Amino acid sequence: xxxxxxxxxxxxxxxxxxxxxxxxxxxxxxxxxxxxxxxxxxxxxxxxxxxxxxxxxxxxxxxxxxxxxxxxxxxxxxxxxxxxxxxxxxxxxxxxxxxxxxxxxxxxxxxxxxx
Amino acid sequence: xxxxxxxxxxxxxxxxxxxxxxxxxxxxxxxxxxxxxxxxxxxxxxxxxxxxxxxxxxxxxxxxxxxxxxxxxxxxxxxxxxxxxxxxxxxxxxxxxxxxxxxxxxxxxxxxxx
Numbered sequence: 398x399x400x401x402x403x404x405x406x407x408x409x410x411x412x413x414x415x416x417x418x419x420x421x422x423x424x425x426x427x428x429x430x431x432x433x434x435x436x437x438x439x440x441x442x443x444x445x446x447x448x449x450x451x452x453x454x455x456x457x458x459x460x461x462x463x464x465x466x467x468x469x470x471x472x473x474x475x476x477x478x479x480x481x482x483x484x485x486x487x488x489x490x491x492x493x494x495x496x497x498x499x500x501x502x503x504x505x506x507x508x509x510x511x512x
Numbered sequence: 513x514x515x516x517x518x519x520x521x522x523x524x525x526x527x528x529x530x531x532x533x534x535x536x537x538x539x540x541x542x543x544x545x546x547x548x549x550x551x552x553x554x555x556x557x558x559x560x561x562x563x564x565x566x567x568x569x570x571x572x573x574x575x576x577x578x579x580x581x582x583x584x585x586x587x588x589x590x591x592x593x594x595x596x597x598x599x600x601x602x603x604x605x606x607x608x609x610x611x612x613x614x615x616x617x618x619x620x621x622x623x624x625x626x
Contacts, residue, residue: 429612440516440602440617441555448612487554499570500615504554 399424401490403503410478411511418473418506420488428490430471431500432462435485444486447471458482478510515539516618518603523623525590525597533588533621535603544586545604545615548572555602561586562609590623598625 401422410416422428429448433441445456452464462473473486488503516537525531537544546558557570561580575594580586586605590597600622604615 431614433617438600438620438622440518440619441604441615443614443616446612446614499557499560502555504552 399490399501401488401501401503403486403488403506405506406504407507407509409509409511412480413477416475416478416482416508416510418486418488418508420471420473420503422469422471422488422490422501424490424501428469428471430462430464431489431491432456432460432471432473433487433489434458435487435505437484441487444473480510480512483508483510516603516605516616518601518618518621520621521619523621525623525625527625528592530589530591531623533590533601533603533623535586535588535618537584537586537603537605537616537618539605539616540583541605541607541616542583543606543609543613544580545606546570546576546578546586546588547602547604549600549602549620558588558601560609597623599623 431446432444435441444460445454447454447464455461460475464471485505485507487505489500491500519534543562545560547555556572558576559567559578561567564583567578567580577589600620602620603618606613606615
């Protein structure tokens with residue numbers, strides 16, 4: 398079965414420290430991977446995506462993510478966290494090889510950046 | 513301003529009433545989606561539409577209905593058959609339902625059943 402997992406419900410990091418939000422996936426074909434961020438009581442905002450090519454993807458607000466096929470992971474990273482990065486982060490995957498018009502969503506990881 | 517608008521932001525409904533949530537986009541996107549978000553459950557797809565006059569059920573379509581008469585509009589009706597409708601509802605759009613297109617989200621409607 399296709400799935401995506403965000404193993405940490407919450408991540409806490411001090412401002413200025415690097416942050417990582419983890420995502421692993423399981424799909425039958427080539428994955429298309431996405432990261433979104435949600436601020437309280439708001440809609441989701443697209444951060445970045447991996448379709449093909451370079452395994453290191455750069456996105457909005459200084460975020461980047463590394464696609465690792467052997468570990469089936471797509472972890473979100475930022476070199477220096479800001480308090481304003483505190484939000485809910487969602488990973489999503491779509492199976493390229495299937496007739497799948499839907500995204501499979503992780504349950505989200507709450508990031509708290511402490512001043 | 514280009515984007516997706518949802519109205520109202522907050523909606524209160526009495527049990528047994530149908531209610532319609534509005535979603536409008538001016539991004540000229542073909543595909544539109546409705547999601548439901550509950551705490552700790554992530555996003556669950558209710559319905560999606562690939563083109564005008566076409567829509568498909570998602571994972572939790574029971575108790576909901578949609579229409580897609582115009583490209584820019586995709587209203588969602590929460591019917592009295594939906595047993596637990598209190599939730600945060602998100603509308604999204606994308607250029608198409610192709611695998612590589614990211615989705616753009618509206619600000620959401622919080623529905624509370626009294």
